[in-house]
Amino acid sequence: MLLSALLGTLGSVSLMAQSSTNVYSLNVVGYINVTVPADNYAIVADPLIASPDNTLNTLLPNSTGTYLKVKVYIYNPATGYTTETGTKTGWSLGGTNTINPGQAVFIQNPNSTPLNITFVGSVANGTQNNVLVPGYNLVSSIIPASGDLVTNSLTQLTNAVAKDKIFVFSTNGYSSYTAGKNGAFPGGDPIIPNVGEGFFYQNNSAASLTWTENFSVSNP
Numbered sequence: 293m294l295l296s297a298l299l300g301t302l303g304s305v306s307l308m309a310q311s312s313t314n315v316y317s318l319n320v321v322g323y324i325n326v327t328v329p330a331d332n333y334a335i336v337a338d339p340l341i342a343s344p345d346n347t348l349n350t351l352l353p354n355s356t357g358t359y360l361k362v363k364v365y366i367y368n369p370a371t372g373y374t375t376e377t378g379t380k381t382g383w384s385l386g387g388t389n390t391i392n393p394g395q396a397v398f399i400q401n402p403n404s405t406p407l408n409i410t411f412v413g414s415v416a417n418g419t420q421n422n423v424l425v426p427g428y429n430l431v432s433s434i435i436p437a438s439g440d441l442v443t444n445s446l447t448q449l450t451n452a453v454a455k456d457k458i459f460v461f462s463t464n465g466y467s468s469y470t471a472g473k474n475g476a477f478p479g480g481d482p483i484i485p486n487v488g489e490g491f492f493y494q495n496n497s498a499a500s501l502t503w504t505e506n507f508s509v510s511n512p
Contacts, residue, residue, distance in 0.1 A: 320415040320509055324436060326488035327408050328401040335461045337396040337432030337490040340413030349387035351411060354378050362407065364389070365398035367430040373398075394422040394434040396490020411488070415507060422503040424495045432490035435507045441477055449503050452477065459492040466492075 328334040342350050352359055359378035366374045366389045377384040391397055393416055401407040420434040433447050441449040441458070456471040469477050495501060 319417075321413065323410055323412040324488045325408060325410050327406050328399050329463055330401060330404050330406050332463055333398055333400050333461070335396050335430070335490040335492075336391070336399045336409070337393075337488055338391045338411040338413070339393045339415070339433055339436040339487065340411050341393060341416060342411065342413040346390045346392045346413075347388050348376055348383050348391070351391055352378075352383075352387075352409065354382050354387065357381065359383075359407075361402045363398075363400040363402075364391075365400070366390075367397070367428075369425050369427050369429055394420070394431060396430045396432040398430075415509075417507060417509050420505045420507070422505070423500050424493050424503055425500045426495050426498055429493045429495065430490060431493055431503075433487075434505050436487045437505075437507075438487050446507060447505055449477075451475065451501050453495075453497045453501070455496040457492075457494040457496070459494070461491070471496075 322340075324338075324340065326334070326336050328336065338346060338351060344350065348354075348364060352362075352364070354360075357378065357380040360380060362378040364376040364383075366376070368374065374385070374389060376387065376389055399407070399409075415436060416434055422431060422434055424431065435446060437444065437446045441447060441452075452471045452475040454471055454473050454475055456475070458469045458477065459466045460469075471477050
């Protein structure tokens, strides 16, 4: 349940630098696979830090038209959607938009076969904060952990307010979850989908709230 998709595919947990002294850097590195169904949409997230960055050009390289006609919808609470469309030689807006850990995007697959995407990178270590502004936020867990916002100690959201809502998208449409008077979501519901997926969070408050996650390589 905790980091289930990533930890089974670790590249290295302890990386030793090549030098005259032993210098160790603790990093969890690996990859995750996500699938966008044929002729459909999916909310996709990349909870890994890629190299050199998390732009579309790095995550979804399209110089040869691999993602021809595929659309990526990047949501900004203040301005709405920005759409990058795959061309024969790249992305329509230059491919500089990002899919950072904690962020999610809609991807539209126009093809008659599923679109399989592999993200490679490292896991953010330590305390991670995802700010959820008033209104709608298209987000994901910053760390590659599946579970829910109620019982999973890594991804638990403890400061929701009454009537906040979470919308999880699937090919059948949206499933919604509403926080009760005490700000708690229904226990046991799979509010966070699989690793590599995201969801809409509706912040019903007039103020931003912070979703804090903690992951330590030395004490996962």
